[in-house]
Amino acid sequence: MTAAAYNFAYLDEQTKRMIRRAILKAIAIPGYQVPFASREMPMPYGWGTGGVQVTASILGRDDVLKVIDQGSDDTTNAVSIRKFFQKTAGVATTTATAEATVIQTRHRIPETPLQAGQVLVYQVPIPEPLRFLEPRETETRKMHALAEYGLMHVKLYEDIARHGHIATTYAYPVMVAGRYLMDPSPTPKFDNPKMHRSAALQLFGAGREKRIYAVPPHTEVVSLDFEDHPFEVNRFEQPCALCGAEGVYLDEVVLDDRGGRMFVCSDTDHCETRQAAGHRGTMASPIAAGEGGRRAD
Amino acid sequence: MPTDEAPLLMARGVTKLYGHRIGCQDVTFDLHAGEVLAVVGESGSGKSTLLSVLSTRAEPSAGRIEYRMRDGVARDLFRLNEAERRLLLRTDWGFVHQDPREGLRMGISAGGNVGERLMAVGERHYGRIRETAIDWLGRVEIDESRIDDTPRAYSGGMRQRLQIARNLVTAPRLVFMDEPTGGLDVSVQARLLDLLRGLVADLGLAAIVVTHDLAVARLLSHRIMVMRHGRVIETGLTDQVLDDPREPYTQLLVASVLT
Ligand SMILES: Nc1ncnc2c1ncn2[C@@H]1O[C@H](COP(=O)(O)OP(=O)(O)OP(=O)(O)O)[C@@H](O)[C@H]1O
Ligand SMILES: [Mg+2]
DSSP states (O other): OOGGGSBTTBSOHHHHHHHHHHHHHHHHSTTOOEEOOOOOOSSOGGGTHHHHHHHHHHOOTTOEEEEEETTBSOSHHHHHHHHHHHHHHOOEEOSOGGGOSEEEEESOOOSSOOOTTOEEEEEOSOOOTTTTTOOOHHHHHHHHHTTOOHHHHHHHHHHHHHHSSOOOOBSOOEEETTTEEEOOOSOBGGGHHHHTTOSSEEEEEETTTTEEEEEOTTOOEEEOOBTTBOOOOOOOSSOOTTTOOOSSOEEEEEOSTTSOEEEEESOHHHHHHHHHTTOOOTTHHHHHHHHTTOOOO | OOOSSOOSEEEEEEEEEETTEEEEEEEEEEEOTTOEEEEEOSTTSSHHHHHHHHTTSSOOSEEEEEEEOTTSOEEEGGGSOHHHHHHHHHHTEEEEOSSHHHHSOTTSOHHHHHHHHHHHTTOOOHHHHHHHHHHHHHHTTOOGGGTTSOGGGSOHHHHHHHHHHHHHTTOOSEEEEESTTTTSOHHHHHHHHHHHHHHHHHHTOEEEEEOSOHHHHHHHOSEEEEEETTEEEEEEEHHHHHHSOOSHHHHHHHTTSOO
16 A cells, blocks of 8 residues: 555544644643543554654654653664654654654653654553553543542552552553643653653643643643652662663663663663763773664563 | 531432332432431432442432532532542542441551551652551551451441441541441440541531431431432431431331331
8 A cells, every 4th residue: 555545644634624623722731631532543542543643743844753651763663663753744754852843752751851843642542541540431521620639649649558669660650730620641650751841742641531731831830749758769879881871760771680780771762872972881891882782682 | 517618418309210110319418528427218218329329339310419529619529630630539428338348448558558658649758658557457456466467357337337437537527327327236336336426526527427227317417318219318417317207207217117
């Protein structure tokens, strides 16, 4: 099949207009989950059809698209989505965060700070942060309408009671613009501070759950916590073994079956850019040779 | 029992119809701060219906209910907006269900169950929430060591006591109870009643207690309302009504012919 068989970016113009209206509403009410008529996409739901529909609706011919999954540009999921838009929209793609105008992501926010004019599109599996505490949708809607969010703190209370600290490390709940409780999707809490007052527009699409929400540029995003158990980001004991970066999110990579392992940047673009600039970690040379510093996955 | 003040709750002509069937009809009474009112009557007489309307869980078909808020101003309960109504429900009121599973979060620890209302009104200090929860567990005779267990691991009597603690932690002024000792063994019932009586007296709580059991009414309440076919047929001080019932129906109830 040729690209000509599709409308630009796959979705028909009427659908894109409908999704854009939902996006505009979401931007107007930061953190509020706007229902939309999610369409079937030629990929399974687990692949981020919500994010794909949002991206399809905002892409223009001049956009430069980056797609990441777990911080990496070359996992199957990231590669397929990138190819999908290359084929259906013919847009330029990149792995460089700074060059992208639209970045679709699952799990991570790039380490390179985002700039005004960039759009970060999140693929969201479960948009409702109160879902596991209150399964009744009529009730969670009411809680959002009345900003009754005490229950979310009950969850954090349970964490501390059980583990001695807030053990939630992914999908860590945030308050957006002091009004709506929001699930940042399965990003690590490490990335929560990056959402706060980001210069970029952040859009969230949940395909199966048919919800879109947004954090407009420069919006307050505050992670929930207790006075005596303040929010803390994950800390890593050592720098990236490849590029030596500190203060970035690291993945553990198992090297062999004898317990050998190393910690490397989860953001592969960030890591490669640093290595290209001459930064070296403790294990850089042997791995970097022949692989250009990119870890295998 | 103070009676000089304006009433805490005023019900006037409260009626609830389910289609053509009468839930309750034309119920009028005042409840004062610190007063415990028992609502008795046979099965189907409208006790639960009345309680759910009074507590705004159901809308009346006719009549008016006013409640004197903490600022002293009496408000028509069905003119409150939803936010005000829900705030009232989780701060100044309590609701104790017969089945504690309806009033507890079964997947959340006892501490979390007790702490929920505190967090709902903005408490954000874990240590204080925990201390208050421990204090309340003690007051309902649950050992501190059980604070991190979920109610699933509790006996029926413990669950009921936990439900009570969860309701009382925000120092409500009015508690609704629907057959609070209903599902429990007789010996467990006695202990719970004792505990309830102590708490109600210590805290100066007003309460409306629906019960089949006249012994419960006798032990807990100052006043009693006898319902039949949705209407209040006799009302008065509990001891007077139970010792010297006027209505033939009440006489039958007291003689334990009806249950
Ligand atoms: N949801 C409902 N729909 C229709 N009819 C109802 C409903 N709830 C109660 N009723 C009817 O209203 C009347 C009063 O019922 P209610 O449950 O208030 O009685 P009760 O005094 O609490 O009885 P019990 O002691 O058995 O709990 C009964 O005739 C009952 O069948
Ligand atoms: Mg009943």
